[in-house]
Amino acid sequence: MLAEIAIVMPALPLLAAAAIAVTPLINGERTIRLAAAAGWTSVGLTALLVILSIAGLPSRGAFFAFDGLAALISVLIVLVGAVVLQFSVRYMRGDPDLKAYTARVALAVASMLVVASAADLVVLLAAWVIGGQVLARLIGHSDAVAESAAAARRTRLTFFFGDAIFAVGLGILAGNAGSTSIAEVLSSIPNAPPTLVAGAAILILFGALARSAVLPFSSWLLSSLTAPTPVSALMHAGFVNAGGFALVKFSAVFASAPWVLGIAIFLGAASAILGTAVMLVRPDVKRALAASTVSQMGFMILQCGLGAFGPAVWHLIAHGFFKAWLFLSAGSAVSQTTAPRSKGPGALVAGALALAFAIVVAFATGSSPTSLLLTTLAVATAAHSAVALAGPAIDRVDRWALLCAVAVLAAVHLVGLVLVTAALNGAAAKVPNFGFGVEIALTALFIGLWVVQMRGLRLPLAVYVRLMNAGRLAPSAIEPIRS
Secondary structure, eight states: OHHHHHHTTTHHHHHHHHHHHTSTTSOTHHHHHHHHHHHHHHHHHHHHHHHHHHTTOOOBOSSBBOOHHHHHHHHHHHHHHHHHHHHHHHHTTTOTTHHHHHHHHHHHHHHHHHHHHBOBHHHHHHHHHHHHHHHHHHHTSSTTSHHHHHHHHHHHHHHHHHHHHHHHHHHHHHHHHTSOBHHHHHHTGGGSOHHHHHHHHHHHHHHHHHHTTOTTSTHHHHTGGGSOHHHHHHTTTTTTTHHHHHHHHTHHHHHSSTHHHHHHHHHHHHHHHHHHHHHHHOOSHHHHHHHHHHHHHHHHHHHHHTTOHHHHHHHHHHHHHHHHHHHHTGGGGGGOSSOOOOOSHHHHHHHHHHHHHHHHHHHHTTOOHHHHHHHHHHHHHHHHHHHHHHGGGGGGSOHHHHHHHHHHHHHHHHHHHHHHHHHHTTOSOOOOOOOHHHHHHHHHHHHHHHHHHHTTOOOOHHHHHHHHTTTOOOGGGOOOOOO
Protein backbone atom coordinates (compact mmCIF):
# COMPACT_ATOMS: atom_id res chain seq x y z
CA MET A 1 0.00 0.00 0.00
CA LEU A 2 2.81 2.43 0.82
CA ALA A 3 4.36 1.73 -2.58
CA GLU A 4 1.12 2.60 -4.36
CA ILE A 5 0.77 5.84 -2.41
CA ALA A 6 4.34 6.75 -3.35
CA ILE A 7 3.67 5.98 -7.00
CA VAL A 8 0.71 8.36 -7.24
CA MET A 9 2.47 11.15 -5.29
CA PRO A 10 3.28 13.25 -8.40
CA ALA A 11 -0.40 13.42 -9.33
CA LEU A 12 -1.60 14.55 -5.89
CA PRO A 13 -0.46 18.23 -6.00
CA LEU A 14 -2.05 18.63 -9.41
CA LEU A 15 -5.31 17.05 -8.28
CA ALA A 16 -5.30 19.38 -5.28
CA ALA A 17 -4.67 22.38 -7.54
CA ALA A 18 -7.54 21.32 -9.81
CA ALA A 19 -9.85 21.00 -6.81
CA ILE A 20 -8.87 24.39 -5.39
CA ALA A 21 -9.29 26.07 -8.77
CA VAL A 22 -12.99 25.23 -8.91
CA THR A 23 -13.67 26.62 -5.44
CA PRO A 24 -13.98 30.30 -4.42
CA LEU A 25 -10.98 29.97 -2.08
CA ILE A 26 -8.51 31.55 -4.51
CA ASN A 27 -9.27 33.80 -7.46
CA GLY A 28 -7.56 35.52 -10.35
CA GLU A 29 -3.95 35.06 -11.28
CA ARG A 30 -3.18 33.42 -7.94
CA THR A 31 -5.10 30.37 -9.18
CA ILE A 32 -2.74 29.66 -12.06
CA ARG A 33 0.29 30.53 -9.94
CA LEU A 34 -0.79 27.94 -7.39
CA ALA A 35 -1.23 25.35 -10.16
CA ALA A 36 2.23 26.17 -11.54
CA ALA A 37 3.71 25.64 -8.07
CA ALA A 38 1.87 22.31 -7.90
CA GLY A 39 3.34 21.41 -11.28
CA TRP A 40 6.89 22.03 -10.12
CA THR A 41 6.16 20.12 -6.91
CA SER A 42 5.12 17.18 -9.09
CA VAL A 43 8.43 17.43 -10.94
CA GLY A 44 10.30 17.14 -7.66
CA LEU A 45 8.15 14.24 -6.47
CA THR A 46 8.68 12.42 -9.76
CA ALA A 47 12.44 12.83 -9.46
CA LEU A 48 12.24 11.51 -5.89
CA LEU A 49 10.14 8.58 -7.04
CA VAL A 50 12.68 7.70 -9.74
CA ILE A 51 15.49 7.80 -7.16
CA LEU A 52 13.52 5.65 -4.70
CA SER A 53 12.74 3.15 -7.45
CA ILE A 54 16.41 2.85 -8.34
CA ALA A 55 17.17 2.39 -4.64
CA GLY A 56 14.75 -0.52 -4.42
CA LEU A 57 11.34 0.92 -3.53
CA PRO A 58 8.65 -1.73 -4.18
CA SER A 59 7.31 -0.54 -7.49
CA ARG A 60 4.21 -2.65 -8.04
CA GLY A 61 0.83 -2.84 -6.36
CA ALA A 62 -2.67 -3.92 -7.26
CA PHE A 63 -3.56 -0.70 -9.08
CA PHE A 64 -0.29 1.10 -9.81
CA ALA A 65 3.21 0.13 -10.93
CA PHE A 66 6.30 2.24 -11.58
CA ASP A 67 8.56 0.51 -14.09
CA GLY A 68 11.00 1.98 -16.57
CA LEU A 69 8.29 2.88 -19.09
CA ALA A 70 6.20 4.63 -16.43
CA ALA A 71 9.25 6.56 -15.20
CA LEU A 72 10.17 7.78 -18.69
CA ILE A 73 6.66 8.89 -19.58
CA SER A 74 6.09 10.48 -16.16
CA VAL A 75 9.20 12.64 -16.53
CA LEU A 76 7.90 13.90 -19.89
CA ILE A 77 4.43 14.58 -18.48
CA VAL A 78 5.46 16.49 -15.37
CA LEU A 79 8.16 18.60 -17.04
CA VAL A 80 6.00 19.69 -19.98
CA GLY A 81 3.00 20.13 -17.67
CA ALA A 82 4.94 22.34 -15.24
CA VAL A 83 6.40 24.48 -18.02
CA VAL A 84 2.96 24.91 -19.63
CA LEU A 85 1.41 25.96 -16.31
CA GLN A 86 4.25 28.41 -15.66
CA PHE A 87 3.97 29.79 -19.21
CA SER A 88 0.21 30.18 -18.72
CA VAL A 89 0.72 32.54 -15.78
CA ARG A 90 1.48 35.33 -18.23
CA TYR A 91 -0.12 33.98 -21.41
CA MET A 92 -3.57 33.48 -19.87
CA ARG A 93 -3.46 36.66 -17.74
CA GLY A 94 -6.81 38.40 -17.96
CA ASP A 95 -8.62 35.38 -19.40
CA PRO A 96 -12.23 35.51 -18.19
CA ASP A 97 -12.32 31.74 -17.61
CA LEU A 98 -8.92 31.38 -15.97
CA LYS A 99 -10.11 29.22 -13.06
CA ALA A 100 -11.70 26.62 -15.34
CA TYR A 101 -8.62 26.62 -17.58
CA THR A 102 -6.36 26.07 -14.58
CA ALA A 103 -8.47 23.23 -13.20
CA ARG A 104 -8.58 21.48 -16.57
CA VAL A 105 -4.86 21.70 -17.23
CA ALA A 106 -4.00 20.41 -13.75
CA LEU A 107 -6.56 17.59 -14.03
CA ALA A 108 -5.34 16.68 -17.52
CA VAL A 109 -1.72 16.37 -16.41
CA ALA A 110 -2.70 14.37 -13.31
CA SER A 111 -4.82 11.98 -15.39
CA MET A 112 -1.93 11.22 -17.73
CA LEU A 113 0.35 10.55 -14.77
CA VAL A 114 -2.20 7.96 -13.64
CA VAL A 115 -2.24 6.45 -17.14
CA ALA A 116 1.56 6.17 -17.12
CA SER A 117 1.66 4.21 -13.84
CA ALA A 118 -1.61 2.25 -14.02
CA ALA A 119 -1.31 -1.48 -13.32
CA ASP A 120 -5.02 -2.16 -13.72
CA LEU A 121 -7.04 -1.91 -16.92
CA VAL A 122 -9.95 -0.12 -15.24
CA VAL A 123 -7.66 2.51 -13.73
CA LEU A 124 -5.81 2.99 -17.02
CA LEU A 125 -8.99 3.27 -19.08
CA ALA A 126 -10.71 5.67 -16.67
CA ALA A 127 -7.72 8.03 -16.59
CA TRP A 128 -7.26 7.66 -20.38
CA VAL A 129 -10.87 8.72 -21.08
CA ILE A 130 -10.84 11.55 -18.54
CA GLY A 131 -7.58 12.94 -19.93
CA GLY A 132 -8.91 12.86 -23.49
CA GLN A 133 -12.20 14.57 -22.70
CA VAL A 134 -10.49 17.25 -20.60
CA LEU A 135 -8.10 17.91 -23.48
CA ALA A 136 -11.05 18.22 -25.86
CA ARG A 137 -12.59 20.78 -23.51
CA LEU A 138 -9.31 22.71 -23.40
CA ILE A 139 -9.27 22.78 -27.21
CA GLY A 140 -12.69 24.44 -27.00
CA HIS A 141 -11.63 26.81 -24.23
CA SER A 142 -12.59 29.84 -26.32
CA ASP A 143 -16.08 28.44 -26.90
CA ALA A 144 -17.44 31.87 -27.78
CA VAL A 145 -15.63 31.36 -31.10
CA ALA A 146 -17.62 29.07 -33.40
CA GLU A 147 -14.52 27.42 -34.89
CA SER A 148 -13.19 26.64 -31.43
CA ALA A 149 -16.41 24.98 -30.33
CA ALA A 150 -16.53 22.98 -33.57
CA ALA A 151 -12.92 21.82 -33.16
CA ALA A 152 -13.71 20.69 -29.61
CA ARG A 153 -16.72 18.71 -30.86
CA ARG A 154 -14.61 17.02 -33.53
CA THR A 155 -11.93 16.12 -30.98
CA ARG A 156 -14.49 14.89 -28.46
CA LEU A 157 -16.19 12.64 -31.03
CA THR A 158 -12.87 11.28 -32.31
CA PHE A 159 -11.76 10.46 -28.78
CA PHE A 160 -15.15 8.96 -27.93
CA PHE A 161 -14.92 6.59 -30.89
CA GLY A 162 -11.24 5.77 -30.37
CA ASP A 163 -11.62 5.29 -26.61
CA ALA A 164 -14.67 3.06 -27.13
CA ILE A 165 -12.85 0.63 -29.41
CA PHE A 166 -9.78 0.83 -27.16
CA ALA A 167 -12.01 -0.15 -24.21
CA VAL A 168 -13.50 -3.07 -26.15
CA GLY A 169 -10.02 -4.33 -26.99
CA LEU A 170 -8.95 -4.14 -23.35
CA GLY A 171 -12.24 -5.76 -22.31
CA ILE A 172 -11.59 -8.73 -24.59
CA LEU A 173 -8.20 -9.26 -22.99
CA ALA A 174 -9.61 -8.88 -19.46
CA GLY A 175 -12.37 -11.36 -20.20
CA ASN A 176 -9.87 -13.90 -21.50
CA ALA A 177 -7.62 -13.49 -18.46
CA GLY A 178 -10.44 -13.31 -15.95
CA SER A 179 -8.71 -10.31 -14.39
CA THR A 180 -8.21 -6.60 -14.95
CA SER A 181 -4.59 -6.71 -13.73
CA ILE A 182 -2.39 -5.68 -16.66
CA ALA A 183 0.35 -8.10 -15.58
CA GLU A 184 -2.08 -11.03 -15.49
CA VAL A 185 -3.67 -10.00 -18.76
CA LEU A 186 -0.33 -9.90 -20.56
CA SER A 187 0.82 -13.19 -19.07
CA SER A 188 -2.35 -14.88 -20.37
CA ILE A 189 -1.76 -13.81 -23.99
CA PRO A 190 0.32 -16.87 -25.11
CA ASN A 191 -2.52 -19.24 -24.13
CA ALA A 192 -5.33 -17.12 -25.60
CA PRO A 193 -7.10 -18.05 -28.89
CA PRO A 194 -5.21 -16.40 -31.80
CA THR A 195 -8.39 -14.91 -33.27
CA LEU A 196 -9.28 -13.28 -29.95
CA VAL A 197 -5.79 -11.81 -29.57
CA ALA A 198 -5.81 -10.52 -33.16
CA GLY A 199 -9.17 -8.84 -32.64
CA ALA A 200 -7.99 -7.17 -29.45
CA ALA A 201 -4.75 -6.09 -31.14
CA ILE A 202 -6.63 -4.38 -33.98
CA LEU A 203 -8.94 -2.56 -31.56
CA ILE A 204 -6.05 -1.41 -29.35
CA LEU A 205 -4.12 -0.27 -32.42
CA PHE A 206 -6.95 1.88 -33.76
CA GLY A 207 -7.65 3.28 -30.30
CA ALA A 208 -4.00 4.31 -30.17
CA LEU A 209 -4.15 5.78 -33.68
CA ALA A 210 -7.16 7.93 -32.75
CA ARG A 211 -5.38 9.40 -29.74
CA SER A 212 -2.17 10.05 -31.72
CA ALA A 213 -3.89 11.74 -34.70
CA VAL A 214 -2.60 9.12 -37.14
CA LEU A 215 -4.61 8.34 -40.28
CA PRO A 216 -7.55 8.03 -40.51
CA PHE A 217 -7.89 10.19 -37.37
CA SER A 218 -5.56 13.11 -38.13
CA SER A 219 -8.25 15.75 -38.63
CA TRP A 220 -8.84 16.49 -34.95
CA LEU A 221 -5.28 17.67 -34.41
CA LEU A 222 -5.12 19.72 -37.60
CA SER A 223 -8.28 21.59 -36.59
CA SER A 224 -7.29 22.08 -32.94
CA LEU A 225 -5.28 25.27 -33.40
CA THR A 226 -8.09 27.45 -32.07
CA ALA A 227 -6.93 26.28 -28.64
CA PRO A 228 -4.69 28.57 -26.57
CA THR A 229 -1.05 28.01 -27.52
CA PRO A 230 -0.17 26.46 -24.11
CA VAL A 231 -2.81 23.79 -24.79
CA SER A 232 -1.14 22.95 -28.10
CA ALA A 233 2.10 22.47 -26.18
CA LEU A 234 0.34 20.47 -23.45
CA MET A 235 -0.86 17.95 -26.03
CA HIS A 236 2.70 16.64 -26.17
CA ALA A 237 2.72 15.80 -22.44
CA GLY A 238 1.50 12.25 -22.98
CA PHE A 239 -1.72 13.05 -24.86
CA VAL A 240 -1.12 13.02 -28.60
CA ASN A 241 1.86 10.70 -28.08
CA ALA A 242 -0.13 8.33 -25.81
CA GLY A 243 -0.75 6.03 -28.77
CA GLY A 244 2.89 5.02 -28.83
CA PHE A 245 2.81 4.44 -25.07
CA ALA A 246 -0.21 2.13 -25.47
CA LEU A 247 1.47 0.08 -28.22
CA VAL A 248 4.58 -0.37 -26.08
CA LYS A 249 2.53 -1.14 -22.96
CA PHE A 250 0.62 -3.88 -24.80
CA SER A 251 3.44 -5.02 -27.07
CA ALA A 252 2.92 -8.61 -25.87
CA VAL A 253 -0.47 -8.54 -27.60
CA PHE A 254 1.12 -7.57 -30.91
CA ALA A 255 3.86 -10.15 -30.46
CA SER A 256 1.11 -12.79 -30.66
CA ALA A 257 -0.55 -11.11 -33.66
CA PRO A 258 2.40 -9.54 -35.52
CA TRP A 259 0.54 -9.11 -38.80
CA VAL A 260 -1.49 -6.32 -37.14
CA LEU A 261 1.74 -4.32 -36.93
CA GLY A 262 1.77 -4.32 -40.73
CA ILE A 263 -1.27 -2.03 -40.53
CA ALA A 264 0.66 0.20 -38.14
CA ILE A 265 3.57 0.38 -40.60
CA PHE A 266 1.32 1.32 -43.51
CA LEU A 267 -0.77 3.93 -41.66
CA GLY A 268 2.27 5.30 -39.83
CA ALA A 269 4.19 5.79 -43.07
CA ALA A 270 1.16 7.35 -44.78
CA SER A 271 0.67 9.77 -41.87
CA ALA A 272 4.36 10.69 -41.87
CA ILE A 273 4.13 11.57 -45.57
CA LEU A 274 0.80 13.41 -45.27
CA GLY A 275 1.89 15.42 -42.24
CA THR A 276 5.14 16.47 -43.88
CA ALA A 277 3.33 17.48 -47.08
CA VAL A 278 0.82 19.60 -45.16
CA MET A 279 3.62 21.16 -43.10
CA LEU A 280 5.48 22.23 -46.24
CA VAL A 281 2.52 24.11 -47.73
CA ARG A 282 1.16 25.77 -44.59
CA PRO A 283 2.27 29.41 -44.23
CA ASP A 284 1.11 29.78 -40.59
CA VAL A 285 3.45 28.55 -37.87
CA LYS A 286 1.02 26.78 -35.53
CA ARG A 287 -0.70 24.78 -38.26
CA ALA A 288 2.66 23.86 -39.76
CA LEU A 289 3.73 22.61 -36.31
CA ALA A 290 0.48 20.65 -35.93
CA ALA A 291 1.04 19.02 -39.33
CA SER A 292 4.59 18.22 -38.27
CA THR A 293 3.18 16.50 -35.18
CA VAL A 294 0.94 14.34 -37.39
CA SER A 295 4.06 13.39 -39.34
CA GLN A 296 6.07 12.64 -36.21
CA MET A 297 3.26 10.60 -34.64
CA GLY A 298 3.04 8.60 -37.86
CA PHE A 299 6.77 8.03 -37.61
CA MET A 300 6.36 6.91 -33.97
CA ILE A 301 3.65 4.40 -34.94
CA LEU A 302 5.86 3.22 -37.81
CA GLN A 303 8.64 2.53 -35.30
CA CYS A 304 6.26 0.46 -33.19
CA GLY A 305 5.14 -1.41 -36.30
CA LEU A 306 8.74 -2.34 -37.02
CA GLY A 307 9.09 -3.63 -33.46
CA ALA A 308 11.53 -0.88 -32.51
CA PHE A 309 9.80 -0.04 -29.25
CA GLY A 310 12.88 1.45 -27.58
CA PRO A 311 13.45 3.98 -30.40
CA ALA A 312 9.70 4.69 -30.41
CA VAL A 313 9.73 5.64 -26.72
CA TRP A 314 12.84 7.80 -27.20
CA HIS A 315 11.17 9.47 -30.16
CA LEU A 316 7.99 10.00 -28.10
CA ILE A 317 9.99 11.75 -25.35
CA ALA A 318 12.36 13.76 -27.53
CA HIS A 319 9.60 14.92 -29.85
CA GLY A 320 7.35 15.75 -26.89
CA PHE A 321 9.91 18.11 -25.37
CA PHE A 322 11.00 19.57 -28.71
CA LYS A 323 7.51 20.22 -30.08
CA ALA A 324 6.16 21.63 -26.79
CA TRP A 325 9.05 24.11 -26.85
CA LEU A 326 8.31 25.01 -30.49
CA PHE A 327 4.65 25.69 -29.75
CA LEU A 328 5.49 27.86 -26.75
CA SER A 329 7.97 29.74 -28.96
CA ALA A 330 5.46 30.18 -31.81
CA GLY A 331 4.60 33.71 -30.75
CA SER A 332 8.10 34.91 -31.54
CA ALA A 333 7.50 34.06 -35.19
CA VAL A 334 5.61 37.33 -35.65
CA SER A 335 8.95 39.15 -35.56
CA GLN A 336 10.21 37.27 -38.62
CA THR A 337 10.04 39.11 -41.90
CA THR A 338 10.48 36.01 -44.04
CA ALA A 339 8.69 32.69 -44.08
CA PRO A 340 10.38 29.52 -42.82
CA ARG A 341 12.49 27.81 -45.48
CA SER A 342 12.72 24.14 -46.24
CA LYS A 343 14.88 24.32 -49.36
CA GLY A 344 18.10 25.96 -50.40
CA PRO A 345 21.84 25.34 -49.93
CA GLY A 346 21.64 25.40 -46.14
CA ALA A 347 18.81 22.89 -46.06
CA LEU A 348 20.59 20.62 -48.52
CA VAL A 349 23.84 20.68 -46.52
CA ALA A 350 22.07 20.13 -43.19
CA GLY A 351 20.02 17.25 -44.55
CA ALA A 352 22.98 15.59 -46.24
CA LEU A 353 25.14 15.89 -43.13
CA ALA A 354 22.33 14.51 -40.99
CA LEU A 355 21.99 11.49 -43.24
CA ALA A 356 25.74 10.90 -43.32
CA PHE A 357 26.18 11.14 -39.55
CA ALA A 358 23.18 8.95 -38.86
CA ILE A 359 24.48 6.23 -41.15
CA VAL A 360 27.96 6.41 -39.60
CA VAL A 361 26.54 6.25 -36.06
CA ALA A 362 24.27 3.33 -36.90
CA PHE A 363 26.99 1.25 -38.52
CA ALA A 364 29.66 2.18 -35.96
CA THR A 365 27.45 0.85 -33.18
CA GLY A 366 26.52 -2.32 -35.03
CA SER A 367 22.88 -1.27 -35.26
CA SER A 368 20.30 -3.31 -37.12
CA PRO A 369 18.85 -2.11 -40.44
CA THR A 370 15.76 -0.97 -38.52
CA SER A 371 17.86 1.21 -36.22
CA LEU A 372 19.68 2.59 -39.25
CA LEU A 373 16.38 3.58 -40.82
CA LEU A 374 15.05 5.15 -37.63
CA THR A 375 18.27 6.98 -36.79
CA THR A 376 18.56 8.32 -40.32
CA LEU A 377 14.99 9.57 -40.47
CA ALA A 378 14.97 10.99 -36.94
CA VAL A 379 18.19 12.97 -37.35
CA ALA A 380 17.33 14.12 -40.86
CA THR A 381 13.86 15.25 -39.75
CA ALA A 382 15.27 17.20 -36.81
CA ALA A 383 17.87 18.84 -39.04
CA HIS A 384 15.20 19.71 -41.58
CA SER A 385 13.02 21.30 -38.88
CA ALA A 386 15.95 23.33 -37.56
CA VAL A 387 16.71 24.60 -41.04
CA ALA A 388 13.09 25.51 -41.70
CA LEU A 389 12.87 27.48 -38.46
CA ALA A 390 16.19 29.24 -39.05
CA GLY A 391 15.03 30.54 -42.42
CA PRO A 392 17.49 32.30 -44.76
CA ALA A 393 19.93 32.78 -41.87
CA ILE A 394 20.95 29.13 -42.22
CA ASP A 395 22.64 29.92 -45.53
CA ARG A 396 24.99 32.32 -43.73
CA VAL A 397 26.05 29.76 -41.13
CA ASP A 398 29.59 28.48 -41.45
CA ARG A 399 29.56 24.96 -42.91
CA TRP A 400 31.89 23.70 -40.18
CA ALA A 401 29.57 25.06 -37.49
CA LEU A 402 26.69 23.31 -39.22
CA LEU A 403 28.73 20.12 -39.37
CA CYS A 404 29.42 20.29 -35.61
CA ALA A 405 25.76 21.00 -34.85
CA VAL A 406 24.58 17.94 -36.75
CA ALA A 407 27.30 15.84 -35.10
CA VAL A 408 26.02 16.91 -31.67
CA LEU A 409 22.48 16.15 -32.79
CA ALA A 410 23.47 12.64 -33.86
CA ALA A 411 25.36 12.06 -30.59
CA VAL A 412 22.42 13.24 -28.45
CA HIS A 413 20.11 10.97 -30.41
CA LEU A 414 22.39 7.99 -29.88
CA VAL A 415 22.88 8.62 -26.14
CA GLY A 416 19.17 9.17 -25.60
CA LEU A 417 18.32 5.99 -27.47
CA VAL A 418 20.80 3.94 -25.41
CA LEU A 419 19.56 5.36 -22.09
CA VAL A 420 15.88 4.89 -22.91
CA THR A 421 16.43 1.33 -24.14
CA ALA A 422 18.29 0.53 -20.92
CA ALA A 423 15.51 2.10 -18.80
CA LEU A 424 12.84 -0.01 -20.52
CA ASN A 425 14.78 -3.11 -19.42
CA GLY A 426 12.64 -5.61 -21.29
CA ALA A 427 9.32 -3.83 -20.65
CA ALA A 428 8.51 -4.19 -24.35
CA ALA A 429 8.02 -7.61 -25.91
CA LYS A 430 9.99 -8.69 -28.96
CA VAL A 431 7.93 -9.00 -32.12
CA PRO A 432 8.82 -10.82 -35.36
CA ASN A 433 10.74 -8.70 -37.85
CA PHE A 434 9.12 -7.96 -41.19
CA GLY A 435 12.43 -8.47 -42.95
CA PHE A 436 15.25 -6.51 -44.49
CA GLY A 437 13.25 -5.83 -47.66
CA VAL A 438 10.58 -3.82 -45.83
CA GLU A 439 13.20 -1.73 -44.06
CA ILE A 440 15.08 -1.02 -47.27
CA ALA A 441 11.85 -0.11 -49.06
CA LEU A 442 10.88 2.33 -46.30
CA THR A 443 14.36 3.85 -46.27
CA ALA A 444 14.29 4.30 -50.05
CA LEU A 445 10.79 5.78 -49.91
CA PHE A 446 11.55 8.46 -47.33
CA ILE A 447 14.97 9.37 -48.69
CA GLY A 448 13.49 9.54 -52.19
CA LEU A 449 10.72 11.86 -51.04
CA TRP A 450 13.27 14.02 -49.23
CA VAL A 451 15.36 14.35 -52.39
CA VAL A 452 12.28 15.21 -54.45
CA GLN A 453 11.29 17.86 -51.94
CA MET A 454 14.82 19.32 -51.93
CA ARG A 455 14.61 19.70 -55.70
CA GLY A 456 11.57 21.91 -55.29
CA LEU A 457 8.88 19.79 -56.93
CA ARG A 458 5.80 21.84 -57.83
CA LEU A 459 2.61 20.17 -56.68
CA PRO A 460 -0.46 19.99 -58.90
CA LEU A 461 -2.91 22.73 -57.94
CA ALA A 462 -5.60 20.28 -56.83
CA VAL A 463 -3.14 18.50 -54.50
CA TYR A 464 -1.86 21.80 -53.13
CA VAL A 465 -5.40 22.99 -52.35
CA ARG A 466 -6.29 19.72 -50.60
CA LEU A 467 -3.16 19.90 -48.48
CA MET A 468 -3.86 23.53 -47.58
CA ASN A 469 -7.36 22.57 -46.45
CA ALA A 470 -6.39 19.38 -44.62
CA GLY A 471 -8.21 19.23 -41.30
CA ARG A 472 -10.28 22.32 -42.02
CA LEU A 473 -13.76 22.25 -40.53
CA ALA A 474 -16.61 22.23 -43.01
CA PRO A 475 -18.83 25.35 -42.85
CA SER A 476 -21.79 23.14 -41.92
CA ALA A 477 -19.88 21.91 -38.85
CA ILE A 478 -19.40 25.43 -37.50
CA GLU A 479 -22.55 26.52 -35.74
CA PRO A 480 -22.89 30.23 -35.09
CA ILE A 481 -22.72 31.16 -31.42
CA ARG A 482 -25.99 32.59 -30.16
CA SER A 483 -25.58 35.71 -28.07
